[in-house]
Structure formats: C-alpha cells, structure tokens
Amino acid sequence: MADEPSLTRWSFQDFKIFYDAKFGRKKIPEKQNGESAADKSVPNGSSSSSASSNGNGQVKNIPDMAIYEQYRNQDRSTNHSNGVSSNGIGAKPQKPLLPTFDSAETRSLAEGLCRDIVRGNPDVKWESIKGLENAKRLLKEAVVMPIKYPKYFTGLLSPWKGILLFGPPGTGKTMLAKAVATECNTTFFNISASSVVSKWRGDSEKLVKVLFELARHHAPSTIFIDEIDAIISQRGEGRSEHEASRRLKTELLIQMDGLMRTEELVFVLAATNLPWELDAAMLRRLEKRILVPLPEPEARRAMFEELLPSQPDEIELPYDLLVGSTEGYSGSDIRLLCKEAAMQPLRRLMALLEDRREVVPEDELPKVGPITADDIETALKNTRPSAHLHAHRYEKFNADYGSQILQ
Numbered sequence: 001m002a003d004e005p006s007l008t009r010w011s012f013q014d015f016k017i018f019y020d021a022k023f024g025r026k027k028i029p030e031k032q033n034g035e036s037a038a039d040k041s042v043p044n045g046s047s048s049s050s051a052s053s054n055g056n057g058q059v060k061n062i063p064d065m066a067i068y069e070q071y072r073n074q075d076r077s078t079n080h081s082n083g084v085s086s087n088g089i090g091a092k093p094q095k096p097l098l099p100t101f102d103s104a105e106t107r108s109l110a111e112g113l114c115r116d117i118v119r120g121n122p123d124v125k126w127e128s129i130k131g132l133e134n135a136k137r138l139l140k141e142a143v144v145m146p147i148k149y150p151k152y153f154t155g156l157l158s159p160w161k162g163i164l165l166f167g168p169p170g171t172g173k174t175m176l177a178k179a180v181a182t183e184c185n186t187t188f189f190n191i192s193a194s195s196v197v198s199k200w201r202g203d204s205e206k207l208v209k210v211l212f213e214l215a216r217h218h219a220p221s222t223i224f225i226d227e228i229d230a231i232i233s234q235r236g237e238g239r240s241e242h243e244a245s246r247r248l249k250t251e252l253l254i255q256m257d258g259l260m261r262t263e264e265l266v267f268v269l270a271a272t273n274l275p276w277e278l279d280a281a282m283l284r285r286l287e288k289r290i291l292v293p294l295p296e297p298e299a300r301r302a303m304f305e306e307l308l309p310s311q312p313d314e315i316e317l318p319y320d321l322l323v324g325s326t327e328g329y330s331g332s333d334i335r336l337l338c339k340e341a342a343m344q345p346l347r348r349l350m351a352l353l354e355d356r357r358e359v360v361p362e363d364e365l366p367k368v369g370p371i372t373a374d375d376i377e378t379a380l381k382n383t384r385p386s387a388h389l390h391a392h393r394y395e396k397f398n399a400d401y402g403s404q405i406l407q
Contacts, residue, residue, distance in 0.1 A: 099217040101210075109203070110210045116195050117218075118188040124178035130306070130331075131299025132172060135292050138403060139163070139180060142288045143267050147184050147220050150265070160288040161259040162268045164228075166275035166402075167292035167394055169386070170332025173271040176292065177224045180269060187221035189214070193230045197248070204244060205251040212255040212266070220265035228270040229277045249279065256285040275397050283401060291398040294330055294391060297323050303331065307338040314370045322376060329385045337383045344375035 097114065101107045126136055145152075146159035153159045165173040181188040189211065196207045215221045225231065232249045235241060259266055270286060272278065283289070295303065301323050310316045326334060345368050353360060 099213060106206065106210060109207055110214055113189070113195065113207065113211050113214055116190050118181055118190050121185075122178035122181050124175055124182050126179050126183065129172055129175050129179060130302040131295045132176070132292060135165070135176060135290050136179075138288065138290045139176060140183075142290075143180055143222065143269070144183050147186060147265060159265070159267070161266065162256060162286040163270070163288045163290065164275065164278075164283075164286035165269070165271040165290050165292050166273070166397065168294060168330055168391060169273050170330035171292045171294060172331050173292050174226060177226075177269055177271065180222060181224070184220070184222065186265075187215070187218035189221065189223045191223055191225045192227065196231065196252075201244065202247075204248040208248065208251045208255055212258070215266045216262070216264050222267045222269055225268065225270045227272060228282075229272045229274045232279050232282045233277045234279050235281075249282075253279075253281050253285065256282070260285070275401070276393065289398075289402045291394060291402050293394070294328060295334070300326055300329065300334060303334050304338065307335065308341060308371060311370065315372075317371060318373050318376055321373075322380075325380050326385075328391065333383070333385045337379055340383055341371055341375050341379035344378055345369040345371060 098107060098110050101110065126140075129136065142160045142163050165176060167173060191211065196204060196211065198204050198207060211223065215223055232252055235246060235249055256268060259268065268286070275283075275289070278286075301319055304317075304319050304322050308317055322337075326337065329337070349366065349368055353365075
C-alpha cells in the first residue's frame with residue numbers, strides 16, 4: 001500500500017467551487033490563501049474551469065462557442081488569445097448580446113430566442129403598401145413617433161405598449177409589421193407559436209419571460225407575434241384546455257401587464273385573422289386595435305397598375321374592368337389574379353414550343369406576348385376571392401373594440 005500513488009482528495013468546498021463555476025453560478029467565493037482574480041467565474045457561466053484546449057495551446061471558452069452569428073462574425077476579425085483586436089482596441093460590443101442570467105439553462109433559452117431577431121432590414125417602405133392609409137397613420141402614431149420623439153410621449157401621453165392588427169387574410173398585416181421594423185430601425189423580434197412553445201414542462205413560461213427580458217435589454221424593441229390567436233385564445237372553453245397552455249397564457253398576460261408599468265420602449269405588435277377568438281384579458285392589454293380592411297377601389301387600381309403595367313407600344317389594359325370586378329378581393333387575391341392573367345400569353349407560347357420536337361436553345365427562345373383584354377377576362381373567371389366571407393364580422397368587431405380615427 002505504501003508504494004501506491006496517493007490520490008488527490010477533494011473536499012466538499014472544492015467540489016462546490018468547481019460545480020458553481022462549471023454550471024453557471026455568478027461568482028466563486030474567493031479563497032483565503034490569496035487566489036488570483038483570474039480563477040473567479042464570470043456571469044452567465046463563463047469561467048476558467050469551463051475552458052478547454054484545442055490541442056495547439058489555444059484555449060476556447062465553451063459559452064463563447066454558442067454565441068449567435070452576429071457576434072461570431074465579429075469575433076472572426078479579432079484575436080481571442082489576448083482579448084484585443086488587431087488594432088489594439090478591445091473588441092467587446094457596446095451592449096452585450098444577453099443580459100445577466102442566474103443559470104446556464106436560462107441563457108440557453110435566451111440564445112434560442114435570439115435567432116428570432118430580424119437582423120437584416122426588411123426594406124418595406126410605407127409607400128410600397130398600397131392603400132391602408134388609416135392603418136399606417138395609426139401605426140405611425142402608436143409606434144414610430146414615440147421612438148422618434150420620446151419627449152412628447154410622457155405622462156398621460158405615454159405610448160401604447162400593445163397594438164393589435166386584425167382583418168381578413170391577405171390584407172397586408174405582416175407587411176405593415178415589416179414596414180414598422182424598417183421605419184423604426186429597432187430590435188425586431190419575429191415571434192411565432194414555435195418560438196415560445198416547448199415540449200418540456202415549464203419551458204414555455206420561461207421562454208415567454210426570457211423573451212420580454214431580452215426585449216427590455218435591447219430596448220427600444222418591437223415584439224411581433226403573428227397569428228397570436230394560436231397562442232392565447234379564450235381560456236377555459238369546454239374545460240378541455242391543457243394545464244401547460246393555461247400557464248403559458250398566464251405568463252404572457254403577466255409580462256404584458258409588466259410592460260405597461262415600465263418606462264422602457266418595448267412594443268408588442270400582434271396580428272390575427274380571428275380577433276374574436278382572443279382572450280378578453282389579452283384584448284385589454286392590446287390597447288390599440290387597428291383594422292386592416294380589404295383594399296378600396298383606389299388601392300386596387302394602384303395594385304393593378306404596379307403588377308400589370310401597360311407598355312408604351314401596347315394597348316392599355318382595362319383597369320376599370322379589373323377594379324369593378326374585384327370587389328371583396330384582398331391584396332393576396334389581387335396578386336393571384338394578376339399572376340393568372342400574366343400566365344395566359346405564356347401558355348400560348350408554351351403550346352407552340354411543345355409542338356416542336358427539337359429543344360430550342362435559350363438564346364433563340366421567342367419573347368412572351370403582351371397581356372390582352374381577353375386574358376384579363378379569363379383570369380377573372382378562373383379566380384375567386386377568399387377573404388370576403390367574414391368581412392362583416394371584422395366590421396362588427398372593429399365597431400365594438402377597434403380604434404377609430406377622424407378623417
């Protein structure tokens with residue numbers, strides 16, 4: 001026994017220090033024997049004990065490998081061995097990607113939500129949305145102006161924190177949200193049901209909480225929840241609602257209520273085709289409710305002129321016939337109608353090419369002929385509107401709950 005090598009015994013205190021550093025505690029207690037500050041762990045689970053060697057003497061921190069692409073691209077131009085960039089200036093961003101969390105689990109959830117941040121500019125201008133002047137005016141008043149001129153929106157004039165866009169399918173609700181993201185130039189979270197619903201028990205509520213913490217951290221920010229009726233429909237209907245769904249809805253309501261009591265510019269922009277399915281408590285928190293209606297005749301004409309422009313050497317298309325025959329069409333229906341009209345001359349050309357046995361080279365292919373009035377009439381016969389069935393229900397909901405504006 002005397003010849004066997006002695007084993008290093010860990011005390012309980014040593015194991016606790018290692019465990020806290022490895023799994024995300026904020027701070028390791030400083031030892032009494034003069035331990036250096038380099039042995040202390042840092043927030044969010046990054047510590048010296050969690051570093052690993054890659055075989056060539058360079059040390060990589062495991063949490064740094066999980067950071068999302070914006071900061072990973074920035075790190076490629078820096079030297080991690082000494083923590084400074086090539087020009088000698090520290091490469092740390094002005095604002096950290098994530099706030100300080102108490103556990104590595106919460107940090108992991110936050111990193112997943114960061115992937116839903118719209119990093120690029122959607123490049124949707126207000127002018128590119130035809131019609132919807134009232135909806136655009138209300139959105140500018142509710143979101144854009146408080147961010148540009150925060151001096152005026154204080155006290156009783158504090159900005160609305162919850163905005164609901166409702167209306168028939170295909171009328172441009174998502175386009176309006178993209179225009180808000182382009183105009184405001186803020187942190188834009190594009191959230192769907194898959195972003196905040198998890199199969200693990202308790203994770204859905206944590207995801208909602210972490211989402212609002214991230215939004216406050218990156219304020220001014222906008223949380224866009226598309227098809228919000230899939231997340232927070234009316235509670236307790238038929239007593240068939242699952243417990244996890246109730247907890248998710250409750251946490252979302254609590255976080256929405258917390259936004260109204262904070263001074264940070266965090267907006268929740270929601271969209272739905274079924275506003276009457278929303279819970280009454282969520283309707284109260286979505287203070288500004290904006291109807292996105294079917295396009296008016298002037299808007300329909302502008303859409304047709306943009307999608308089917310008349311060429312100078314061709315006969316002008318019958319825009320009056322198109323406008324008069326598309327009452328009840330949504331913007332998506334109008335786009336499908338224009339696509340069907342544009343397919344008519346292409347079908348005639350494809351029939352001629354199919355009669356040839358040999359394959360025509362690409363540089364010898366003939367041009368597609370112009371769209372005629374007969375093509376327009378054929379497209380009108382083959383296309384039916386899909387958004388007019390419940391138009392009266394949206395008008396009634398807008399009269400009961402919507403936001404009106406003086407002309």
